[in-house]
Ligand SMILES: [Zn+2]
C-alpha cells in the first residue's frame with residue numbers, strides 16, 4: 001500500500017511530465033484512476049499557486065496551470081487560427097522595477113499575448 005503517496009506529488013508529477021499547461025479538469029481526467037475529486041485538485045492547484053510553484057493562465061475563462069521552471073514562458077495566441085506559440089519571458093527587469101518603485105514582491109504572473117500570427121497575416125494580406 002503506497003496510497004500515502006501524496007496527492008500533491010501526483011499532481012505535481014503530472015504537471016511536470018506534461019508539456020503544456022493543464023486545467024483542473026484535464027488533470028482530473030488524467031488522474032481518473034487515482035480517485036481524486038475535482039475539488040481536491042482545485043485546492044491543490046491553488047496551494048501550488050500560492051506557494052509560487054506554478055503559474056496560472058486563463059484561456060477562455062478556464063484556469064490552466066504549469067510549473068514555474070527556469071525556461072518559463074508565455075503564449076502568443078492567434079485570434080484567427082487559435083494556435084498557441086511559446087514566447088520567452090522577459091519580465092524579470094520589470095519585477096525588479098516594481099520592487100524598487102513600489103516595494104512589491106512579485107511571486108507570479110500570468111500573461112498572454114493575443115494577435116494574429118505570421119501565417120494568418122500573410123494569408124489575409
Ligand atoms: Zn494564426
Ligand SMILES: [Zn+2]
Pocket residue numbers: 072073074089090091109
Ligand atoms: Zn513570465
